Amino acid sequence: MTHPPYLSPGYKSTVLRAPGQELIMPKLGPDSVELASPVFGHQELGRKDEDLTVQHAGEPLGERIIVTGRVLDGAGRPVRGALVEVWQANAAGRYGHLGDIHPAPLDPNFTGAGRCLTDGDGRYRFVTIKPGAYPWGNHHNAWRPAHIHFSVFGTAFTQRLVTQMYFPGDPLFAYDPIFQSIPEEKDREKLVSRFDMDTTEPEWALGYQWDIVLGDTPMEA
């Protein structure tokens, strides 16, 4: 089972939101609409959408990083022209969202949202800053490991994936019920990016590689 179950009581918000009934698995599978996907074009994206460090007048505080990888289908083929959207906390662990009440500073030079389309090899690439860990109210002394949220479109609407990318060696993994909601360690590891010296640019930014493999659907167990 790659995906987490809906009900994962360690993550409290699942208790009243996880569906209680069995999912309906249609004998005919998805219909033609569900097997197609919305198409997005370069003209819909802004010039600065791929670089989260240049969206304001000044440079954001924090450790500048490059995050790149490929979007692949289950057979290892690149998914070209796929819309990849990211959002994240700033270096201090604060989101530019009104609902985030963590008493860490906002950064006027960092919004923390980006978009890009994958190229002919299925590759995406963002320049950003490394997000900070932050506390959340799930349980006493609950802290989220540093992560970047990813939203990805495949070639079928049933492949739609929203997930989170983590950083290697984070000491908070063992304590995080969202990360731990994925039953098997080998699957959790798929969410951890890899530090890569070849992606790292001298005198500029550390590089991380993270590939995304779309399934037939994230809804199936």
Add this chain to the structure above:
Amino acid sequence: MTTPSQTVGPFFGYALPYDAGPEVVPPWRPDAISVRGRVLDGAGEPVPDALLEIWQADGNGEIPRRPGGIVRAGHGFSGFGRCGTDAAGGYWFSTVKPGATGGAAPYIAVLIFARGLLKPVFTRLYFPEDEAAHASDPLLGEVPDARRATLVAERAGEREYRFDVRLQGEGETVFLGF
């Protein structure tokens, strides 16, 4: 091999929704319909941090192949819409009624993401006036009678529909697991 899903969390609101998201077509178009509803949890409370996405064929049952889901292009039809829920769990879309595709009665594919959903739920919105077509719809035929109504929007007025999503508990919406 598949990359596992994780929750969209509570803080997507400044990143994923966009101004034109709910307007698959502008509401002033003569063939526009409106779909409104709420997302409710297992206690019947509104879910104020859910994100809905819809994807559908055009009025002739053609599946859109052109961009325009983020920046709406004039008379183009991208078939894709996105709306975050408000404090009362409410969402809305302005779109057209899709034509039928294949053997199915007309429907809109609906995906719901939310804090507390570790993976999205996938459902379909059918239209109440298509009762005859529902009788032969392959998917509806597999849904227990008592739960079928959760997939059919209610008529709320001229060209207006209401479709609530109940994640859990009494009247739980039928979710699909392809």
